Amino acid sequence: xxxxxxxxxxxxxxxxxxxxxxxxxxxxxxxxxxxxxxxxxxxxxxxxxxxxxxxxxxxxxxxxxxxxxxxxxxxxxxxxxxxxxxxxxxxxxxxxxxxxxxxxxxxxxxxxxxxxxxxxxxxxxxxxxxxxxxxxxxxxxxxxxxxxxxxxxxxxxxxxxxxxxxxxxxxxxxxxxxxxxxxxxxxxxxxxxxxxxxxxxxxxxxxxxxxxxxxxxxxxxxxxxxxxxxxxxxxxxxxxxxxxxxxxxxxxxxxxxxxxxxxxxxxxxxxxxxxxxxxxxxxxxxxxxxxxxxxxxxxxxxxxxxxxxxxxxxxxxxxxxxxxxxxxxxxxxxxxxxxxxxxxxxxxxxxxxxxxxxxxxxxxxxxxxxxxxxxxxxxxxxxxxxxxxxxxxxxxxxxxxxxxxxxxxxxxxxxxxxxxxxxxxxxxxxxxxxxxxxxxxxxxxxxxxxxxxxxxxxxxxxxxxxxxxxxxxxxxxxxxxxxxx
Amino acid sequence: xxxxxxxxxxxxxxxxxxxxxxxxxxxxxxxxxxxxxxxxxxxxxxxxxxxxxxxxxxxxxxxxxxxxxxxxxxxxxxxxxxxxxxxxxxxxxxxxxxxxxxxxxxxxxxxxxxxxxxxxxxxxxxxxxxxxxxxxxxxxxxxxxxxxxxxxxxxxxxxxxxxxxxxxxxxxxxxxxxxxxxxxxxxxxxxxx
Numbered sequence: 001x002x003x004x005x006x007x008x009x010x011x012x013x014x015x016x017x018x019x020x021x022x023x024x025x026x027x028x029x030x031x032x033x034x035x036x037x038x039x040x041x042x043x044x045x046x047x048x049x050x051x052x053x054x055x056x057x058x059x060x061x062x063x064x065x066x067x068x069x070x071x072x073x074x075x076x077x078x079x080x081x082x083x084x085x086x087x088x089x090x091x092x093x094x095x096x097x098x099x100x101x102x103x104x105x106x107x108x109x110x111x112x113x114x115x116x117x118x119x120x121x122x123x124x125x126x127x128x129x130x131x132x133x134x135x136x137x138x139x140x141x142x143x144x145x146x147x148x149x150x151x152x153x154x155x156x157x158x159x160x161x162x163x164x165x166x167x168x169x170x171x172x173x174x175x176x177x178x179x180x181x182x183x184x185x186x187x188x189x190x191x192x193x194x195x196x197x198x199x200x201x202x203x204x205x206x207x208x209x210x211x212x213x214x215x216x217x218x219x220x221x222x223x224x225x226x227x228x229x230x231x232x233x234x235x236x237x238x239x240x241x242x243x244x245x246x247x248x249x250x251x252x253x254x255x256x257x258x259x260x261x262x263x264x265x266x267x268x269x270x271x272x273x274x275x276x277x278x279x280x281x282x283x284x285x286x287x288x289x290x291x292x293x294x295x296x297x298x299x300x301x302x303x304x305x306x307x308x309x310x311x312x313x314x315x316x317x318x319x320x321x322x323x324x325x326x327x328x329x330x331x332x333x334x335x336x337x338x339x340x341x342x343x344x345x346x347x348x349x350x351x352x353x354x355x356x357x358x359x360x361x362x363x364x365x366x367x368x369x370x371x372x373x374x375x376x377x378x379x380x381x382x383x384x385x386x387x388x389x390x391x392x393x394x395x396x397x398x399x400x401x402x403x404x405x406x407x408x409x410x411x412x413x414x415x416x417x418x419x420x421x422x423x424x425x426x427x428x429x430x431x432x433x434x435x436x437x438x439x440x441x442x443x444x445x446x447x448x449x450x451x452x453x454x455x456x457x458x459x460x461x462x463x464x465x466x467x468x469x470x471x472x473x474x475x476x477x478x479x480x481x482x483x484x485x
Numbered sequence: 486x487x488x489x490x491x492x493x494x495x496x497x498x499x500x501x502x503x504x505x506x507x508x509x510x511x512x513x514x515x516x517x518x519x520x521x522x523x524x525x526x527x528x529x530x531x532x533x534x535x536x537x538x539x540x541x542x543x544x545x546x547x548x549x550x551x552x553x554x555x556x557x558x559x560x561x562x563x564x565x566x567x568x569x570x571x572x573x574x575x576x577x578x579x580x581x582x583x584x585x586x587x588x589x590x591x592x593x594x595x596x597x598x599x600x601x602x603x604x605x606x607x608x609x610x611x612x613x614x615x616x617x618x619x620x621x622x623x624x625x626x627x628x629x630x631x632x633x634x635x636x637x638x639x640x641x642x643x644x645x646x647x648x649x650x651x652x653x654x655x656x657x658x659x660x661x662x663x664x665x666x667x668x669x670x671x672x673x674x675x676x677x678x
Contacts, residue, residue: 013638021529025543029550033517407544
């Protein structure tokens with residue numbers, strides 16, 4: 001080794017440029033000092049925490065005592081309490097949100113009316129989109145264009161239709177929260193169970209039903225045609241209890257039911273009422289294996305489900321938090337705070353990126369709850385040919401764990417080889433989420449509904465017990481003019 | 486800034502360090518803050534050179550201090566305080582890259598966010614690419630050589646300090662550096678070919 005070469009390496013080693021530390025780093029480090037140095041303060045905090053928990057426990061005991069007392073008093077009256085509940089429509093909601101019942105009732109009606117108004121009148125008209133707005137073009141980049149076209153169309157229609165929906169929803173949410181839904185927020189997975197509980201007698205849950213997107217809500221929605229008047233209440237309860245979004249991505253669990261109900265009534269949902277992100281999240285669902293601990297970040301890539309043309313791909317990221325059992329009326333505890341999601345694309349590998357849905361900016365979450373799953377999708381135009389190892393995208397999740405109060409970073413990289421696999425080799429979750437997105441966009445006016453129905457039917461046939469694949473296949477088939485099976 | 490600060494740290498008088506240490510051990514938060522203010526940007530710079538990612542370096546710097554506070558009672562004062570901190574930072578970095586699913590890839594350069602419309606400057610890119618290649622090459626060194634090289638060049642520790650913390654002679658450290666250079670030349674040479 002020559003001394004010149006040695007000096008060159010030394011020079012390179014020494015002259016590595018270093019950026020300035022982030023502005024908040026010093027504060028972050030200093031913020032840790034008291035906790036690590038001052039044991040006494042830590043003890044005091046622990047004592048305060050124990051005291052707080054004891055107070056909560058005492059409150060619960062008092063509430064239970066009052067409930068028992070009321071139960072005993074009712075037992076002595078000639079009519080059983082359950083009969084009284086069955087006789088009036090409101091007390092069903094009252095059971096879950098006692099103080100909210102008065103405020104909630106009008107809001108439910110608003111939601112119902114608006115959804116019906118939003119649908120175009122002719123039942124058989126699962127017709128092509130109005131001329132001059134969306135012109136399906138087979139030769140144009142499907143995954144990219146459907147996002148752009150649908151957004152354009154939605155923007156045209158937004159003012160007259162969205163006002164009513166938002167008014168109704170907000171009214172009800174306000175009522176629900178004021179009415180004492182403890183904590184005010186529920187995770188998407190647990191919300192339907194809460195929604196199922198207050199359903200009217202015709203759609204009442206069976207004893208022992210499980211958590212998650214339980215059969216209760218599914219059954220309630222399946223009965224839409226037979227008992228359409230029951231549906232708005234279930235929707236309203238969903239809307240009141242479930243979180244609307246995570247990182248700014250809509251995860252409204254009632255979105256699919258609303259569309260399903262409209263289609264089953266023979267109408268086509270108005271484009272502006274289709275929440276594509278929520279559909280993605282509905283069909284992505286919960287992880288197959290529940291996350292036992294902490295926060296989990298999953299990424300997956302695949303070719304586009306239809307018209308991939310060798311260079312169009314889908315990138316999915318999903319964040320799942322640990323699953324815990326939560327009492328029916330309890331709030332879901334947080335698992336992390338200060339969560340930030342960052343996604344970088346390598347412009348050497350990606351020609352164009354389109355976020356599927358309406359969210360263009362990921363908003364940091366100050367609090368991330370247990371029992372949460374959130375999925376986002378991107379449609380990519382890739383620069384071909386890609387090398388196997390070529391970096392395409394990097395997804396990074398940072399959060400401060402509630403458990404250890406430390407910042408954690410999870411990072412996943414997506415490379416060229418991830419897009420090379422065939423569509424059927426992608427996970428069911430990925431395929432369902434992608435097809436859900438495609439279907440949502442087709443409802444907004446893009447073409448592709450038939451392809452979605454075909455792909456979803458393949459999925460449903462492969463796994464007959466996969467309820468969501470079946471739901472998607474049926475709904476996509478109906479909305480594309482194929483008729484329900 | 487880092488260069489001058491590192492210089493300041495490594496030349497902090499022994500008595501001054503002892504004063505800070507005693508105060509921190511007694512639970513003096515102000516002394517701990519003083520230590521952080523003196524050292525954090527150098528610790529950040531060391532970790533940044535190891536990982537090449539500013540955000541990650543910030544997180545690992547924070548983690549380094551969290552570990553340091555917990556391990557303070559075990560610090561025997563044989564090495565300088567910054568040397569000890571560097572050792573913790575280095576171990577924190579190693580733990581990070583060994584953690585499953587949290588590893589920053591070393592075989593691909595950092596991606597560039599397509600949203601960023603700032604025009605690329607060729608010179609900047611070339612320098613970044615060179616630094617990245619060098620970092621990758623250093624990461625391929627055997628553990629003892631890697632620590633020695635990074636501690637000396639990126640952590641700014643004198644040979645004598647590294648020898649102390651590694652509990653070997655300064656001659657052995659110099660031999661390590663020599664071996665490291667030979668290997669680096671070989672690795673970088675292969676990449677060029």
